[in-house]
Amino acid sequence: MPSLVRPFHGVRFDGKRVSMDRAVCPPYDVIPAKLADRLRRLPFNAIHLELPAGGEDRYHKAGRLWKSWNERGVVRTDVSPSYYVVEQTFPHGGKRHVRTGVLAALNLRVAGPSAVRRHEKTLSKPKAERLKQLGALKVNSSPIFGLFRDAGGAVRAQLRRAKTGKPDEAGASPDGSRFKVWRVADPSRVAALERALGPKTLLIADGHHRFEVAKEYFRRNPRAAASTMLVYVCAEEDQGLLVLPTHRVLSPADVALARVNANCRLAPKSGLKSLLAALEAHPSPYAFGVYEGGKFALAAPKSPAGAKSGLCVEYLARSITKGVDPHHLKYTHEAAEAIELAHKSKGAALLVKPASVADIRRAVERIGLLPQKSTYFFPKITTGLVFKPLA
Numbered sequence: 001m002p003s004l005v006r007p008f009h010g011v012r013f014d015g016k017r018v019s020m021d022r023a024v025c026p027p028y029d030v031i032p033a034k035l036a037d038r039l040r041r042l043p044f045n046a047i048h049l050e051l052p053a054g055g056e057d058r059y060h061k062a063g064r065l066w067k068s069w070n071e072r073g074v075v076r077t078d079v080s081p082s083y084y085v086v087e088q089t090f091p092h093g094g095k096r097h098v099r100t101g102v103l104a105a106l107n108l109r110v111a112g113p114s115a116v117r118r119h120e121k122t123l124s125k126p127k128a129e130r131l132k133q134l135g136a137l138k139v140n141s142s143p144i145f146g147l148f149r150d151a152g153g154a155v156r157a158q159l160r161r162a163k164t165g166k167p168d169e170a171g172a173s174p175d176g177s178r179f180k181v182w183r184v185a186d187p188s189r190v191a192a193l194e195r196a197l198g199p200k201t202l203l204i205a206d207g208h209h210r211f212e213v214a215k216e217y218f219r220r221n222p223r224a225a226a227s228t229m230l231v232y233v234c235a236e237e238d239q240g241l242l243v244l245p246t247h248r249v250l251s252p253a254d255v256a257l258a259r260v261n262a263n264c265r266l267a268p269k270s271g272l273k274s275l276l277a278a279l280e281a282h283p284s285p286y287a288f289g290v291y292e293g294g295k296f297a298l299a300a301p302k303s304p305a306g307a308k309s310g311l312c313v314e315y316l317a318r319s320i321t322k323g324v325d326p327h328h329l330k331y332t333h334e335a336a337e338a339i340e341l342a343h344k345s346k347g348a349a350l351l352v353k354p355a356s357v358a359d360i361r362r363a364v365e366r367i368g369l370l371p372q373k374s375t376y377f378f379p380k381i382t383t384g385l386v387f388k389p390l391a
Contacts, residue, residue, distance in 0.1 A: 004115055005197045005233060007081035007190050008105035010183075010386040011139075012169070014076050018044045020171035024179075024384035025050060027142045027206075029126075035174055044074055046384030049141040052133075059136035066137055075387065083184040083193055084386045085162040086232065090177035090379050092242060099240030100159050102184075103143060103386050104197070105228035108218050111211075116146070117203045119364045120374060122212055130213040138391040140214070140230035142383040144207025147357060148200040150235035155196045162189070173382040181385050202233065203361055205377045217390070230388040232381045236357045244376045245354045246313070247338040248321060249330040251347025253292065259320050260290060264299040271296060272339060279353055286315040289351030291339050309363035309370065312352040317371035320350065331373045 013023045025031060025039050025047040039047040052062040069075045084103040089096065106116075134140075150156055167180035184190055204211060214229035234241060250256050260266070269275040275289045275296045286304050290297045307315040321329065332338050335351050342349035355363075360375055 002107055002110050003194055003198050004107055004110055004200065004202070005104045005231065006107055006194065006228065007083050007184075008228065008388055009078055009080070010082055010084055010103070011070075011075050011077045011389060012386055013044065013384065014073055015169065017074055020169050020384075024171065024173055024382045026173065026175050027380050027383050028130075030175075030380055039174065044069070046141060049137060049139065049387075050383050059133045062133070063136040063138065066139055077389075078183065078185070080185050080187075081190065083162075083190060085159050085182040085184060086381070086385060087163060087167075087180045088173075088177045088240070088379060088382070089179075090175075092378065097240045097242055099234065099238055099242070100156070100163070101232050101234035101238070101381075102155075102159060102193070102197075103230065103232050105388060106144070106146070106202075106214075106231035108215055108227050108229060111215075115201050116211070117201065117361075117364055118208055118211070119204060119360060119370050120208050121369050121372060122208050123372075126209045127213050127216075130209055131216060134213055134217050134390070138389065140210075140388040140390065142207075142210070143230040143232040143381055144211050144214075145205040145377060145381055146202035146231050146233045147205050147236050147241075147361075148197075148202055148233055150200075150237055153237070155193070155200075156235050156238070158189075158193045158196050162193075169385065173379070175379050175382075177379045177382070179382050179385065197233070200233075202231075203236075203357075203364065205234075205375065206380065221390075226390045228388070230386070236361075241357060242378045243355060243357060243360070244333040244378045245335075245352045246331050246333060246373045246376050247335060247352055248316065248350040248373075249332065249338050249341045249345070249347060250321070250324065250328055250350070251330075251342070251345035252328060253342075253348035256320050256324060256350070257290075257292060257348055260299055263303070263305065263319055264301050266290070267298040267300070269296040269298055272335060275351065276335060279351065285310045285353065285359075286312050287353070288312050288316065289335075290348065291342055291351070292348040293346075294343075309367045310359060311355055311363045311370065311374065313371050313374045314363070314367070316350060316352070333376050333378070
């Protein structure tokens, strides 16, 4: 059976022409407007491909810019098929974390439901936009993020071996993380890593829209170059793999609060710290925190009401926020920010428990697709480290 994850001829910025600190950006869906304005002032930043500015012709301009970068030597194509090991170092919660994964080509011919498991529903508008971008650019400018089990540690051993030499690229991302990239091109080492990755199945952590768009693009353009897409894969056992909770903030919150009062047992708490400690200690996976009008409470559902995933976000979507206007919902990964947003908007915050990767995989196996904004893997994969052409 063909390999699911393969080496490819990556295209990278020429470090002699462009500083990587000035070349990279976050993925398109997490670039704030102020950051976008700043990055667009940099002539060789990946944002000009990933999230180009302008009107209806912005993607075609990006396509012409990409062609120009190739012709001028701003970017160069690696001569042999390679894997690209990526180490990201980042602070969170007062600690330093290190996550290691590898950029590769995902074989769409064999990326069926049994080989690649999705966990979030997608929206038609973002997919339509990314299909326009891909059609005009004919390049994967940012990867999807896939997770695999590596209980024996075979893949991680190969990645550690790759990291023993000097990195090919290094720099800082606008999100505050730092990165190092090692190209694995030696045929024997490529083969060893491909064997280790060969039998894996993937769970998509991030990039569901990009995955579906790549499949649709390949359906419309059934040629070899379009049969693979850029993917970053990371072992579930990696010590730097961090999943943040996604808290909900509602304004107005009358309907949701009425449902909380009707369906949950409430235990008042003295403040945010007390609430988070009680939430972490509560045995029910569907318990959540509530803040409204200066008051904190732990909410324990009287019944899971059909929830089977073991994740609080499913219970909230089924029983508390069902039918709520999406414009009345905001999301944040920091509990203190959720409280601040709820206070300013005179709304309410629903604080959810963090979920481990094992929790997420079990949830997908039980119910399939999860509600929107169920997971947030932090940090995102830096865009611009390696590009994968489709033509």
